[in-house]
Amino acid sequence: MKEQIGIGIIGFGTVGSGVYHILTTKASKLSQRARTDIKVILVAEKYPELLKDRIPVELVTTDAYEVINHPDIDIVVEVIGGIEPAYSFIKKALENGKHVVTANKALMASRGGSLLELAESKGVDLFFEASVGGGIPIIRPLKYCLAGNAIQRVMGIVNGTTNYVLTKMAEEGMPLDKALKEAQSQGFAEADPTADIEGHDAAAKIAILASIAFNSRVTAEQVYAEGIMDIAPEDIAYALEMGYAIKLIALAKEDECGVDVRVHPAMIPASHPLASVSGVMNAIFVEGDAVGEVMFYGPGAGSLPAASAIVGDIFEVVLNIKLKKMGSTGCSCFEHKEVKAIDEIDSRYYMRLDAVDRPGVLAKIAQVFGEDNVSIESVIQKNTYGGCAELVFVFYAVKERNLRESLKKIGQLDVVNKICNVIRVEG
Amino acid sequence: MKEQIGIGIIGFGTVGSGVYHILTTKASKLSQRARTDIKVILVAEKYPELLKDRIPVELVTTDAYEVINHPDIDIVVEVIGGIEPAYSFIKKALENGKHVVTANKALMASRGGSLLELAESKGVDLFFEASVGGGIPIIRPLKYCLAGNAIQRVMGIVNGTTNYVLTKMAEEGMPLDKALKEAQSQGFAEADPTADIEGHDAAAKIAILASIAFNSRVTAEQVYAEGIMDIAPEDIAYALEMGYAIKLIALAKEDECGVDVRVHPAMIPASHPLASVSGVMNAIFVEGDAVGEVMFYGPGAGSLPAASAIVGDIFEVVLNIKLKKMGSTGCSCFEHKEVKAIDEIDSRYYMRLDAVDRPGVLAKIAQVFGEDNVSIESVIQKNTYGGCAELVFVFYAVKERNLRESLKKIGQLDVVNKICNVIRVEG
Numbered sequence: 001m002k003e004q005i006g007i008g009i010i011g012f013g014t015v016g017s018g019v020y021h022i023l024t025t026k027a028s029k030l031s032q033r034a035r036t037d038i039k040v041i042l043v044a045e046k047y048p049e050l051l052k053d054r055i056p057v058e059l060v061t062t063d064a065y066e067v068i069n070h071p072d073i074d075i076v077v078e079v080i081g082g083i084e085p086a087y088s089f090i091k092k093a094l095e096n097g098k099h100v101v102t103a104n105k106a107l108m109a110s111r112g113g114s115l116l117e118l119a120e121s122k123g124v125d126l127f128f129e130a131s132v133g134g135g136i137p138i139i140r141p142l143k144y145c146l147a148g149n150a151i152q153r154v155m156g157i158v159n160g161t162t163n164y165v166l167t168k169m170a171e172e173g174m175p176l177d178k179a180l181k182e183a184q185s186q187g188f189a190e191a192d193p194t195a196d197i198e199g200h201d202a203a204a205k206i207a208i209l210a211s212i213a214f215n216s217r218v219t220a221e222q223v224y225a226e227g228i229m230d231i232a233p234e235d236i237a238y239a240l241e242m243g244y245a246i247k248l249i250a251l252a253k254e255d256e257c258g259v260d261v262r263v264h265p266a267m268i269p270a271s272h273p274l275a276s277v278s279g280v281m282n283a284i285f286v287e288g289d290a291v292g293e294v295m296f297y298g299p300g301a302g303s304l305p306a307a308s309a310i311v312g313d314i315f316e317v318v319l320n321i322k323l324k325k326m327g328s329t330g331c332s333c334f335e336h337k338e339v340k341a342i343d344e345i346d347s348r349y350y351m352r353l354d355a356v357d358r359p360g361v362l363a364k365i366a367q368v369f370g371e372d373n374v375s376i377e378s379v380i381q382k383n384t385y386g387g388c389a390e391l392v393f394v395f396y397a398v399k400e401r402n403l404r405e406s407l408k409k410i411g412q413l414d415v416v417n418k419i420c421n422v423i424r425v426e427g
Numbered sequence: 428m429k430e431q432i433g434i435g436i437i438g439f440g441t442v443g444s445g446v447y448h449i450l451t452t453k454a455s456k457l458s459q460r461a462r463t464d465i466k467v468i469l470v471a472e473k474y475p476e477l478l479k480d481r482i483p484v485e486l487v488t489t490d491a492y493e494v495i496n497h498p499d500i501d502i503v504v505e506v507i508g509g510i511e512p513a514y515s516f517i518k519k520a521l522e523n524g525k526h527v528v529t530a531n532k533a534l535m536a537s538r539g540g541s542l543l544e545l546a547e548s549k550g551v552d553l554f555f556e557a558s559v560g561g562g563i564p565i566i567r568p569l570k571y572c573l574a575g576n577a578i579q580r581v582m583g584i585v586n587g588t589t590n591y592v593l594t595k596m597a598e599e600g601m602p603l604d605k606a607l608k609e610a611q612s613q614g615f616a617e618a619d620p621t622a623d624i625e626g627h628d629a630a631a632k633i634a635i636l637a638s639i640a641f642n643s644r645v646t647a648e649q650v651y652a653e654g655i656m657d658i659a660p661e662d663i664a665y666a667l668e669m670g671y672a673i674k675l676i677a678l679a680k681e682d683e684c685g686v687d688v689r690v691h692p693a694m695i696p697a698s699h700p701l702a703s704v705s706g707v708m709n710a711i712f713v714e715g716d717a718v719g720e721v722m723f724y725g726p727g728a729g730s731l732p733a734a735s736a737i738v739g740d741i742f743e744v745v746l747n748i749k750l751k752k753m754g755s756t757g758c759s760c761f762e763h764k765e766v767k768a769i770d771e772i773d774s775r776y777y778m779r780l781d782a783v784d785r786p787g788v789l790a791k792i793a794q795v796f797g798e799d800n801v802s803i804e805s806v807i808q809k810n811t812y813g814g815c816a817e818l819v820f821v822f823y824a825v826k827e828r829n830l831r832e833s834l835k836k837i838g839q840l841d842v843v844n845k846i847c848n849v850i851r852v853e854g
């Protein structure tokens with residue numbers, strides 16, 4: 001039996017400092033629960049001035065390879081983010097026979113498969129609970145607790161920044177740019193919020209969840225991502241009027257043609273559990289053929305929530321070491337399923353357009369949709385001003401390609417001034 | 428490496444038949460994921476006529492010990508419920524070196540500690556995810572994913588029957604007995620609903636969650652349980668008016684004096700995530716010092732949801748067998764904390780009383796509370812009829828013993844006709 005399990009942390013930013021804090025303040029409780037000593041051996045940080053007076057100087061190095069090659073370190077925690085040098089660090093750590101715990105969504109969503117295979121071949125664990133949903137337990141429940149299910153759909157709010165912005169727009173009628181500025185001043189959005197606002201952060205997360213849910217590797221690059229920049233206060237107002245909330249949704253589902261994985265704003269019925277997830281909170285809604293519907297809700301970001309998930313992973317590795325588990329579960333993507341192009345998906349849609357306000361306009365538009373077999377579920381016409389009418393349509397489920405072709409014709413009608421927005425409807 | 432892992436099921440009722448269904452219809456996928464064959468070897472059922480035409484006759488026995496002693500069975504699934512003979516079956520199975528998966532809340536809440544210790548001493552797993560929250564993953568997330576947290580509070584809606592009744596009362600203004608009859612006719616309540624309605628089912632579940640959350644054994648017998656029978660339509664109406672929902676809450680929290688574990692109806696602010704959990708759905712809200720607030724939501728009962736949890740447990744055992752894990756994690760209750768008596772708890776309270784409708788009555792009542800240091804947060808007086816007034820008080824947090832003593836005096840005032848109801852306020 002090992003007397004002590006050594007931890008090395010690479011990166012002492014928001015998450016790394018949280019991990020260090022939990023591991024040191026809870027050392028005795030964790031050790032007691034695991035019945036073995038857990039100790040931080042070394043912290044690698046490129047900017048060691050960050051650590052000044054915060055951790056003993058002898059625990060600090062600027063060289064990540066000192067952590068990766070340290071003989072007393074059993075578990076390497078990677079919390080620097082990004083693809084490189086994180087990939088090289090983790091690869092080398094696994095090759096050295098170290099267990100690895102990471103919060104790196106970008107890396108796991110692009111090279112997770114090869115790293116999990118490497119971990120398995122070396123008989124070590126590679127855990128990444130913190131990569132999706134911050135402190136919310138979701139990877140482990142989805143991978144293990146729900147193993148008896150054919151997962152039908154995973155639908156989540158997995159980006160706190162955009163959810164904060166959309167909540168402010170809905171609750172206080174703020175325009176998007178103002179809500180975004182407020183998110184930045186509150187520390188909920190980065191100085192450059194592109195990755196959040198354009199849906200790339202959420203795309204990496206849903207790629208990870210889809211890979212687990214469907215046992216087939218989906219990378220971030222394969223995920224269609226559409227951000228929230230085009231959401232106007234008018235759309236939010238119509239959504240409320242029709243009994244919907246607009247949320248940035250990360251969605252993965254499966255049919256006989258392949259997996260449908262995407263990130264985009266969507267109208268969600270107000271009665272859906274995701275509709276009331278507000279501010280920076282995250283939630284992931286999972287549908288399985290046995291369990292039905294389950295939802296996991298909590299803080300999707302932040303130092304201590306993310307650190308909570310990482311320490312949970314560390315705790316599992318410690319138990320595995322203590323119980324002499326031989327090998328690891330590795331990658332669960334034993335199938336190879338097509339990822340559907342966005343043109344091929346089926347969805348319901350909301351569309352808002354500006355038209356000329358005169359008799360017969362609605363008939364002209366409706367005729368085009370009718371000819372193209374795009375079925376209208378409901379129409380609202382109002383806000384007449386200066387000879388213009390605002391028309392809002394909701395369509396029954398239709399293939400996206402068909403809708404786009406029809407919209408091209410609609411846009412060319414002389415009675416149509418502008419198609420203002422098209423938003424998918426999920427629920 | 429074992430070629431095949433054998434499963435034996437004791438009990439072919441609602442849950443057992445669901446487990447059999449999943450294991451047989453998903454055999455190939457589960458075996459592929461676990462990279463080892465998983466096979467049902469034997470099913471024991473006291474009433475074998477239940478199994479007629481549903482499973483091959485050679486898989487059926489009426490003798491549970493045939494399952495427990497079968498050399499090809501590695502994992503025994505106990506789904507008969509109740510204390511005996513389930514306890515004897517599980518004990519013998521563990522002694523035989525079998526891993527055990529159970530959904531038995533009553534047993535785990537009364538003798539879980541000794542069974543977990545026995546499992547550990549035999550180096551086998553004893554999993555019980557299905558014992559709380561049906562299909563909702565909660566035991567494993569709480570025990571492992573949130574291991575880095577000092578858990579501050581667990582608060583859940585863990586009984587679908589009572590939540591259905593309370594939802595019907597709130598949404599349709601039904602009286603309790605009518606709502607309960609409807610629950611029975613819908614199959615959401617048993618012919619004898621006592622264990623649900625009086626809170627004993629929820630008490631067993633919160634005993635299990637409290638034991639995990641606070642690393643200290645809490646048994647069902649130690650949990651204060653108060654049912655929903657006294658909830659009147661008037662209470663529901665006042666709750667709505669004041670911005671609350673009434674839910675049967677199972678709660679566990681900790682302070683320096685011990686753990687406070689109880690089941691009772693409670694007023695929950697309408698904005699709290701638990702307030703919108705309706706019908707037969709369950710949800711468990713967990714507060715940890717690192718993660719903040721997380722919530723797990725889903726179906727708390729039913730054949731396939733419960734079977735989903737059991738098959739998740741089986742899947743973990745299979746991985747552990749495959750990876751030659753030596754030993755088990757056993758019981759995590761390494762501390763011994765006092766369970767507080769209900770008199771010793773601190774809570775906010777709602778009280779509804781009938782008083783004589785004449786000047787000075789409110790002053791008289793308020794004076795008694797003032798002398799007893801029971802602080803009034805808000806008062807509503809209305810519904811005057813036939814010389815009577817209905818008074819509703821909400822009190823700031825106070826020790827329950829102090830409130831009860833004060834209420835005794837209030838009940839003896841000549842201006843008070845009756846104390847109609849007292850409901851704790853949580854949030």
